[in-house]
Amino acid sequence: MASRRKPKNKPASRKKAAPKRGTPWLRWAGIAILWLAVLGAGTVAWFAHDLPDTSALWDVEDSSSVTFLDRGGRLIARRGAVYGPPVRLDSLPDHLPGAVMAVEDRRFYAHPGIDPIGLSRAAYANFRAGYVVQGGSTITQQLAKNLFLTNERTIRRKAQEMLLALWLERKFTKDEIFALYLNRVYFGGGAWGIEAASQRYFSKPASEVTLGESALLAGLLKAPSRYNPSSDVARAEARATVVLDVMVEAGKITPEQRETAFDAPIVVSRASAVESAQYFMDWVDTEVRQLVGEVNADLIVETTMDLPMQRMAGRTLREGLKQEAIDKGAEQGALIALGPQGEVLALAGGRDYTASQFNRAVMAHRQPGSAFKPFVYLTAMEAGLSPWTTRMDAPVRVGDWEPGNYGERYYGEVALKTGLEKSLNTVAVRLTEELGREKVARTAQRMGIVSRLAPTRSLALGAQEVTPMELAAAYAPFANGGMGVIPHGITRIRTMGGQVLYERRGSGPGRVVQPDPLAHMNFMLESVVEQGTGRAARLPDRTAGGKTGTTNDFRDAWFAGYADGVTTVVWVGNDDNRAMQGVTGGSYPAAIWAEFMRHAPPMRDYAAPAAPSPAAPAAQPPARPAEEAPREDPIGDLITTVRENGAGGD
Incomplete structure (x- = not known):
């Protein structure tokens, strides 16, 4: 009987167990909190396991600085x-x-x-x-x-x-x-x-x-x-x-x-506060490391830069490419000026360093167009021709290629002086084929072009790429009496304590042009500025020589020239090789060049070549048709049956 009474206690036991119904929820909540804590600690540990060492917090890094003078x-x-x-x-x-x-x-x-x-x-x-x-x-x-x-x-x-x-x-x-x-x-x-x-x-x-x-x-x-x-x-x-x-x-x-x-x-x-000098310093900073390696000392680098000329270079390039030029598609440019020994006096690698650090003066490989033609004419002078030697300006064919002058304008028999003044494409091509393309290429490289020049049909028209620095080096012998130069920006590197780590010695390649051909070239290049395609580069108080250059579709515009021992090259164009709207070497580049050179001090430490006798042979035929103001235009592909990539003229 007693055993039968036991079931009567079961309901009571159920009542006592009722409060335990919430225990699973609390238990799971506790487990969740525990897991969250574990996951949180694990996350913190994962983020913290490779935290850097903080023991040297107060140590100041002993790194060297470079002072540029x-x-x-x-x-x-x-x-x-x-x-x-x-x-x-x-x-x-x-x-x-x-x-x-x-x-x-x-x-x-x-x-x-x-x-x-x-x-x-x-x-x-x-x-x-x-x-x-x-x-x-x-x-x-x-x-x-x-x-x-x-x-x-x-x-x-x-x-x-x-x-x-x-x-x-x-x-x-x-x-x-x-x-x-x-x-x-x-x-x-x-x-x-x-x-x-x-x-x-x-x-x-x-x-x-x-x-x-x-x-x-x-x-x-x-x-x-x-x-x-x-x-x-x-x-x-x-x-x-x-x-x-x-x-x-x-x-x-x-x-x-x-x-x-x-x-x-x-x-x-x-x-x-010399913004444009940043391009120059980028260039020489790389050379410092190459010349002296890694030095754990503060360095003083004595450079070739002329600070007032550098400021003028940046200012003239920036002001020369204002909104009017930008509206015509001329958005970028470069300027480099060399002294008689190849010392870089000023270098502006672009319009705005803060917008683009790409140094176009040193690194941009562009087609020089007709700015290459002086090397053709120099080869001719070295072969015994003179500024008054005549050649025919008329349609010419080289295989299946027919380069021509802009607008099919031809002058018949002209003096070489006239051919360079007017930048006649047919005359330059005839001379190159007559003298030999390889010979013209060797002349350009002897003068200072270091990029490879293939002896192609369009070599005379500047269809192969060079940098502004190369072109400036190649024009420098025209300005300094015929001596080759190696562009350089550093004269000496020393520590703060006075230890000299590097000092430039040597004068370059030596003579690369003999006096007579050089005198003829100076006479003709000065004529280009006085009465040819480069008239916008004329200086009011001194004689200047130079040459314009414009490539097909107005993709590149150049002026390369010199006065009183200073050689300056200006390039205008676009980084993406986009065509400009009628911008030629005789427009913005020549104007920028003239503004910069107007303020450039003359360099007296060079031997200026003597000019040739201006007396022309009496038999020299007049240019035909009647003389007109020379126009600088690219040849485009109006008259070519086979277009040579990038060949241009002006």
């Missing part, structure tokens, strides 16, 4: 990872850290290294704009990235940046972090740290910068290249104005202080 000993610029000596926060004027904090991290002293409010504000601003207009990284995060990480944009790198920021905040005080940031951040122009930047841009210590200068330095941090006053003073000043406005908004300065800063001009060190 022009031919007169004037400072051009300094390059290299130049770290200034570390500065203490309390040694700086209040407005300098205030400017940096206002634009980079207003809540720096209020967050633990990561700022959720700043991140939310940046995300909202970016969402409204539809693209990234603000960044949410704190100064601590930026310091972590600059010290330990790369610039790659990945979730892993961002997570590591945050972990390092939290570590820095636990390890150091806020003032220590901010001082470390100011001493390590990049300010452009090769300057790392606030002291190096202040010396670079204002030639004074950071402890002495004004409010306006502080705003300019703080403005650089957003984009050091874009807002660098060395590249664009107006853009840097506009950015500094934004910084001053933000400082007022953040309560760092008063409106009255901002107005006072506006009234105080910011003077950027002139030596660091």
Whole structure:
């Protein structure tokens, strides 16, 4: 019976078990939390397992700098990872850290290294704009990235940046972090740290910068290249104005202080404001490493550049290719000027270095068109012909190729002087076939062309590519008395302590043109400028010689010439080989050349060749039809049965 009563207790036991119905939910919640913790720890461990070593945090990298001087000993610029000596926060004027904090991290002293409010504000601003207009990284995060990480944009790198920021905040005080940031951040122009930047841009210590200068330095941090006053003073000043406005908004300065800063001009060190010199320095910087290798010492490089001429080169090229030229499709250009021994006095590799660092003066291989013809005529002079020797200007056939003059204009029997003045294609082709293409190619290479020249039918018309530097070197013997040159930009390299690591010796290839042929060529090339296709290059106070060049479809336009020992080549065109609208060598290139050469000082250390007797033989036939102003035009393919790739004339 007792055993039968036991079932009566079962309902009671069920009532006691009822509270356990929630246990599975709590159990699973606990398990989930545990797994999340494990996954979180694993994620942190995965991000942190290869974090960089932080033991050398306070060590400053001992890297060498390179100081470039022009031919007169004037400072051009300094390059290299130049770290200034570390500065203490309390040694700086209040407005300098205030400017940096206002634009980079207003809540720096209020967050633990990561700022959720700043991140939310940046995300909202970016969402409204539809693209990234603000960044949410704190100064601590930026310091972590600059010290330990790369610039790659990945979730892993961002997570590591945050972990390092939290570590820095636990390890150091806020003032220590901010001082470390100011001493390590990049300010452009090769300057790392606030002291190096202040010396670079204002030639004074950071402890002495004004409010306006502080705003300019703080403005650089957003984009050091874009807002660098060395590249664009107006853009840097506009950015500094934004910084001053933000400082007022953040309560760092008063409106009255901002107005006072506006009234105080910011003077950027002139030596660091030579934008066009960047092309020259890119070129010689590579040569420095080739000449002396890797040297763990600060170097001084004495160059051949003439700083005033360099400034003029950049200015004339930029002003010569203004909107009118751009509207005609002439968007790029290059200018290079050599002295009598091949020293590069000025080099502008493009219209705007900040927009494109491609050095067209050194690296662009383009067809020279009729600027190649002087090598044809020099070969003729060396073969015993003279400026008054005549040849027929009439249609000519070379196999199945029929090069002609633009518009089918022919003058009949003409003197070679006239053929070069008018840049007659048929005369140049006849001479080349008569003298031998190989011989003409050898003449050009003896003069200074180093690119391979194949003896093709269109050789005389400049259909094979050369660089502006090569063409300048090949024209230099016309200017210096017949001596070959090797273009160079460095005369000496030494350490700060005075140890000479390299010094240029030697004078080049020696004589490459004999006096009589050279005198004939000078006579004809001067005639091209005085009364031929190069009349836009005439100088008001001295004699100049040179030659225009234009290729098919107006893809390239050149002027190569010389005066008083200075040889200058100007090229105008487009990087993508796009055709221009009627732009010839006698237009923008000749005008740019003349403007630059008008300000170029004469070089007296060369032997100018004697000019030939101007007396022409009495039997010289007149040019037919009646004389007219020479036109410089490409031959196009109006009269060719087989078009030679790129062959041109003018």
